[in-house]
Amino acid sequence: MAIHPTAIVDPAAELDSSVEVGAYSLIGPHVKIGAGTKVGPHVVIEGHTTIGRDNTFFQFSSIGAANQDKKYAGEPTTLVIGDRNTIREFCTLNVGTVQDRGETTLGHDNWIMAYCHLAHDVVIGNECVLANGATLAGHVQVGDHVTIGGLTGILQRMRIGDHAMIGFQAHVAQDVPPFMTVDGNPLSARAVNVVGLKRRDFSAERIGVIRQMYKLIYRSGHTLDEAKAAIEALRGSEGGAADGDIDTMLTFLAASTRGIVR
Structure with missing residues (x-):
C-alpha cells in the first residue's frame, strides 16, 4: 500500500493493498476503499464512506463529511461511491440523512470537476459530467449520461433525466426530462441533446x-x-x-x- 508517511489512516479503515494515499491526507475509521483507487494530497475521507475501484481523488476534497441538514444528529448515514470516478479539487460529498434514504450515492465512471457539491441523499447515476462549481442540494436525483454546466444550482428534490444537458449557470427549480437541453434563469427547454x-x-x-x-x-x-x-x-x-x-x-x-x- 503506497501511503505517504505524512498521511493519517485510521487503523480501522479498510483499504485494498493497491490503494495510494497522498501527503497529509486523512482517512477515518469507517472508510472502505477498493482496489486501484488513488487519494491525492490533502484529501479528507471520513464518515461511513464506501469507495469502489479505480477512483481518483484530487487534492483538497472533503469526502463523507457530516451533512449540512440542521436535523442531522450524527446518525451513521452513508456515502457510497462506485468505480472509476474522478473527483477534482475542492469537491464536497456529504453523507445522507435518516429523513430520506440515509445514503448519498455516486455511481460509476463520473467526472466531477472542481468545487462541485453533492449534498445529503443525492443520487447520481453513471457516466455523468458535473462542470466546475455545480451545486446539488439535498435529495436531488440525476440519471445516467447527464451533463451539468458550470456554476449551475439545482434545488432540493429535483430530478434530472437520462441524457439531459444543463447549460452554464442554470437555476434548476423543476424536473428536467430525459434527452433535453435546458439552460437559463428562469430555466427553459431549448432542444433535444442531439450532440450527446x-x-x-x-x-x-x-x-x-x-x-x-x-x-x-x-x-x-x-x-x-x-x-x-x-x-x-x-x-x-x-x-x-x-x-x-x-x-x-x-x-x-x-x-x-x-x-x-x-
Whole structure:
C-alpha cells in the first residue's frame, strides 16, 4: 500500500493493498476503499464512506463529511461511491440523512470537476459530467449520461433525466426530462441533446422519435397529459427503434411531482 508517511489512516479503515494515499491526507475509521483507487494530497475521507475501484481523488476534497441538514444528529448515514470516478479539487460529498434514504450515492465512471457539491441523499447515476462549481442540494436525483454546466444550482428534490444537458449557470427549480437541453434563469427547454445522443451512438431513427417527443411536450400546445398520450401513440414508429426511449420518458414524467421545466 503506497501511503505517504505524512498521511493519517485510521487503523480501522479498510483499504485494498493497491490503494495510494497522498501527503497529509486523512482517512477515518469507517472508510472502505477498493482496489486501484488513488487519494491525492490533502484529501479528507471520513464518515461511513464506501469507495469502489479505480477512483481518483484530487487534492483538497472533503469526502463523507457530516451533512449540512440542521436535523442531522450524527446518525451513521452513508456515502457510497462506485468505480472509476474522478473527483477534482475542492469537491464536497456529504453523507445522507435518516429523513430520506440515509445514503448519498455516486455511481460509476463520473467526472466531477472542481468545487462541485453533492449534498445529503443525492443520487447520481453513471457516466455523468458535473462542470466546475455545480451545486446539488439535498435529495436531488440525476440519471445516467447527464451533463451539468458550470456554476449551475439545482434545488432540493429535483430530478434530472437520462441524457439531459444543463447549460452554464442554470437555476434548476423543476424536473428536467430525459434527452433535453435546458439552460437559463428562469430555466427553459431549448432542444433535444442531439450532440450527446450521437456521441452515444443513438440511431437517426431513435433521435427522430425523441425529437417528436420534444415537440409534443414543448411545441404542440398540448397539456402535459395530452402530450403523454401522444407520446404513447408513438410506440412502434420507426420499427419500434425508440420504444425504450419512450418508456424512459413516460416513466420519468409519471414520477414527476414538482413539475417539469417548460
